[in-house]
Structures are given as C-alpha cells and as structure tokens.
Amino acid sequence: MKRLIVALLALLMALTVFPQTREKDERPVRLPDGRLQADAILKDAHEKSLEDATELLRLADELKKELERNEERVLSIDSIRTAAKIEDLAKRIKKRLKRF
Numbered sequence: 626m627k628r629l630i631v632a633l634l635a636l637l638m639a640l641t642v643f644p645q646t647r648e649k650d651e652r653p654v655r656l657p658d659g660r661l662q663a664d665a666i667l668k669d670a671h672e673k674s675l676e677d678a679t680e681l682l683r684l685a686d687e688l689k690k691e692l693e694r695n696e697e698r699v700l701s702i703d704s705i706r707t708a709a710k711i712e713d714l715a716k717r718i719k720k721r722l723k724r725f
Contacts, residue, residue: 670721677721681714 654662688707
C-alpha cells in the first residue's frame with residue numbers, strides 16, 4: 626500500500642514538474658506554396674472520395690444491369706466480385722469521411 630502511494634505521488638510530481646508544452650507550440654503547418662497542410666489534405670481526401678463515389682455508382686449500375694439480365698436466381702461469380710468491390714469502395718469512403 627505504501628509503495629502504491631509513493632508511486633502515485635511520484636507520478637503526480639512528474640506531471641506537475643514537466644507540463645505539456647505541446648498545446649502552446651502548435652501552429653498550423655504550411656506547405657512550400659503557402660497553403661495550409663490541413664486544407665491540402667482535406668482537398669485531396671475530397672477528390673479521392675468523389676472519384677471513389679463515381680466508381681461506386683458505375684459498379685452499382687453495372688451490377689443492377691447484370692442482375693436484371695440474369696433471370697435465374699443464381700448469381701455469377703462476377704456479380705459477387707462486383708458487390709464486394711462496391712462494399713470496399715463504400716467502406717473506404719466512409720472511413721475517409723469519418724476521419725475528418
């Protein structure tokens with residue numbers, strides 16, 4: 626019990642002696658062309674999301690046409706692969722949107 630109290634006191638002292646100065650020194654990072662790095666990252670993520678969304682729509686339309694052509698109740702391997710690609714793209718877009 627005594628060791629625990631001593632360890633906690635030592636930790637408390639260390640936290641008060643070495644304050645975190647990271648918050649004070651944070652300035653926006655700028656790229657060589659003068660733009661903010663955060664803005665450039667957001668713009669790039671937005672462009673990638675638009676490209677992925679366009680591809681997702683193309684694949685979804687392709688899958689729909691394939692399902693309409695197929696009158697059997699059995700899906701082809703290509704349909705399953707297309708559905709998996711759609712799922713991957715949707716997850717990628719969702720992950721990118723959640724990050725910002």
